[in-house]
Amino acid sequence: MTAPAGAPVPSLVPNDLDAMWMPYTANRDFKAAPRLLAEAEGMTYRTPEGRAVLDGTAGLWCVNAGHGRRQIVDAITAQASRMDYAPSFQMGHPLMFEAASRIAAITPSGLDRIFFTNSGSESADTALKIALAYHRARGQGQRTVLIGRERGYHGVGFGGMSVGGIGANRRQFGSLLPKVDHLPHTHDLARNAFSCGLPAHGAELA
Numbered sequence: 062m063t064a065p066a067g068a069p070v071p072s073l074v075p076n077d078l079d080a081m082w083m084p085y086t087a088n089r090d091f092k093a094a095p096r097l098l099a100e101a102e103g104m105t106y107r108t109p110e111g112r113a114v115l116d117g118t119a120g121l122w123c124v125n126a127g128h129g130r131r132q133i134v135d136a137i138t139a140q141a142s143r144m145d146y147a148p149s150f151q152m153g154h155p156l157m158f159e160a161a162s163r164i165a166a167i168t169p170s171g172l173d174r175i176f177f178t179n180s181g182s183e184s185a186d187t188a189l190k191i192a193l194a195y196h197r198a199r200g201q202g203q204r205t206v207l208i209g210r211e212r213g214y215h216g217v218g219f220g221g222m223s224v225g226g227i228g229a230n231r232r233q234f235g236s237l238l239p240k241v242d243h244l245p246h247t248h249d250l251a252r253n254a255f256s257c258g259l260p261a262h263g264a265e266l267a
């Protein structure tokens with residue numbers, strides 16, 4: 062339900078912000094002056110007070126088809142009514158095989174085995190595990206060095222933080238994964254800020 066523009070939606074205003082521990086957020090500052098988003102439609106969020114806010118980043122880059130898109134809402138509703146969860150350990154659900162086949166059909170040739178995860182962080186850690194297990198399975202178990210890039214972000218799991226190159230995200234957690242190294246980053250505003258398409262510089266750092 063969408064409130065008329067400008068109309069307050071009191072039920073959407075929490076009366077206590079303490080219990081929720083927010084990631085990547087200065088919690089005390091936020092809770093002193095909360096920025097709450099209560100509803101969304103298309104590319105617009107609406108605050109509990111009814112103020113419209115343009116969603117310039119498609120959520121956290123994960124709502125690219127737009128908020129509240131009718132076909133997606135209907136598909137989620139229909140599936141939740143039919144079956145809300147099925148285990149994927151030793152059992153399967155027909156739609157996960159269909160989804161994998163459809164993804165394999167549009168990915169480049171050779172990329173035709175699909176492993177589903179729940180988040181980017183889980184994907185990053187899973188990719189590192191697959192790389193290690195792959196080399197071990199082909200008799201090259203000595204290939205264990207993982208290479209990331211300075212300034213790279215690969216989520217909040219230990220693997221992703223290890224290959225990630227953001228010092229502030231790693232500082233609290235000690236040595237993380239062993240045998241990780243980093244390539245230099247390619248962020249070069251002086252030379253590449255206004256590039257159209259692939260910048261002329263940076264390949265030498267790859």
Ligand SMILES: Cc1ncc(COP(=O)(O)O)c(C=O)c1O
Nearest residue numbers: 180181182183185214215216217
């Ligand atoms: C390259 C990359 N890896 C991992 C992640 C983490 O994804 P999530 O927040 O879904 O765990 C992100 C998120 O922005 C990302 O851009």
